[in-house]
Amino acid sequence: SYELTQPPSVSVSPGQTATIICSGNILGDKFVSWYQLKPDQSPILVIYEDSQRPSGIPERFSGSHSGDSATLTVSGTQTLDEADYYCQAWDRSIHWVFGGGTKLTVL
């Protein structure tokens, strides 16, 4: 099976930089996307194709991908960024797969 691994939690102080890593075997040749989930709200796409930011997503969200790891970086983290974040990849054989999710706490 194909799995994407994320840390269960990341904590950061307001204004600091939060880094969430997503790793998985054979991730190297796949695009990675990132989603933000908040309670009682629709999930939001924050990064697609490793590093592209959809319209309306603040510039403090950025993404990168190197080898078998992808990284979501939130610069100048704000309290409203507190949420669960999921990475996701796609492959013709594994279809769509998500990481286990990371709870970002801003305190």
Added chain:
Amino acid sequence: QVKLVESGGGVVQPGRSLRLSCAASGFIFSDFGMHWVRQAPGKGLEWVAVISYDGSKTYYAASVIGRFTISRDNSNNALYLDMDSLTNEDSALYYCAKASPSSSSQFFDFWGQGILVSVSS
């Protein structure tokens, strides 16, 4: 703006069936593939099923093959998920999600708010 609204959830007994619906607006529905994604209580996201823009192709997660059927009605901008032989493991918040425009980079660019399905006797 893109809007996806799920309906049809509720409490259902194990072994029974349920149909979820998703009403889409704000984009040309018949131009895009559509997905169902779920999140069980306390768990992460799990992709469930996808249907192509014209309904000709469908794919399913191994956990639902043979029990769930995804379909769409492009004339009414509607997406469906028929769920049969439900088990406790199918209890989850079910999201309708729009497929990305790119065929080489497959992601979900818009999501609904989700609808809760609880399988319990």
